[in-house]
Amino acid sequence: xxxxxxxxxxxxxxxxxxxxxxxxxxxxxxxxxxxxxxxxxxxxxxxxxxxxxxxxxxxxxxxxxxxxxxxxxxxxxxxxxxxxxxxxxxxxxxxxxxxxxxxxxxxxxxxxxxxxxxxxxxxxxxxxxxxxxxxxxxxxxxxxxxxxxxxxxxxxxxxxxxxxxxxxxxxxxxxxxxxxxxxxxxxxxxxxxxxxxxxxxxxxxxxxxxxxxxxxxxxxxxxxxxxxxxxxxxxxxxxxxxxxxxxxxxxxxxxxxxxxxxxx
Numbered sequence: 001x002x003x004x005x006x007x008x009x010x011x012x013x014x015x016x017x018x019x020x021x022x023x024x025x026x027x028x029x030x031x032x033x034x035x036x037x038x039x040x041x042x043x044x045x046x047x048x049x050x051x052x053x054x055x056x057x058x059x060x061x062x063x064x065x066x067x068x069x070x071x072x073x074x075x076x077x078x079x080x081x082x083x084x085x086x087x088x089x090x091x092x093x094x095x096x097x098x099x100x101x102x103x104x105x106x107x108x109x110x111x112x113x114x115x116x117x118x119x120x121x122x123x124x125x126x127x128x129x130x131x132x133x134x135x136x137x138x139x140x141x142x143x144x145x146x147x148x149x150x151x152x153x154x155x156x157x158x159x160x161x162x163x164x165x166x167x168x169x170x171x172x173x174x175x176x177x178x179x180x181x182x183x184x185x186x187x188x189x190x191x192x193x194x195x196x197x198x199x200x201x202x203x204x205x206x207x208x209x210x211x212x213x214x215x216x217x218x219x220x221x222x223x224x225x226x227x228x229x230x231x232x233x234x235x236x237x238x239x240x241x242x243x244x245x246x247x248x249x250x251x252x253x254x255x256x257x258x259x260x261x262x263x264x
Contacts, residue, residue: 008028011060012038013039013077018035021072023212027216031227031232032227047120070095072216074097077121099130101134107180109179110179112141113141114140116188148166162194166191166194166198173199182207186207192207237262
């Protein structure tokens, strides 16, 4: 039975969505959370829409079995390809993640912005609909970050291979005089320190984490299911090596967090 003490559920095609999870945990410190890391099937960005929907359905049903009261689809590719299906087939509030190209377009001075995202996000109908309303005077450079998710999932966040791959994607953006870079994958915020070294201080980096945390609070209050108790419990389930998650979260692990390897 869902009540105010029920957890907020999250899922992503791996560890990247923990960047969203961290924002929500920080913004809503009384809430219990359950995060599902489907690393075994990462990246979703290279899969078909039909495959993505099947995986999202599986993840959702796992979280519903854990009595989650709301589900955050902490994956841009999953949101842009499957959020409508999920909302139409499950009686629970879903919060999705979209690349924040609208605020980037509103604030650009050079009239040039870039988005780094997965193939699945850039090719989705939802992304096409969102990007179509952008002022035609603004140039949007779309770049597929092929290989970035795999390196993060393999624990190679700070590797030479990562630096080389990032440089190949980002340097043409700088040459093109962009002033905003939108991160269209929840894995990518973990790359921000490296991204800053490549693109410099003049380019604003935009991700969706804080906005998602605020929206989660809005939805909890709308349905009167916000938790008012303390001592929150946090569980992360992964179907791959737990060490990668532990290393990734080593500097920001909240109290009462358990990371569990599980089949799902």
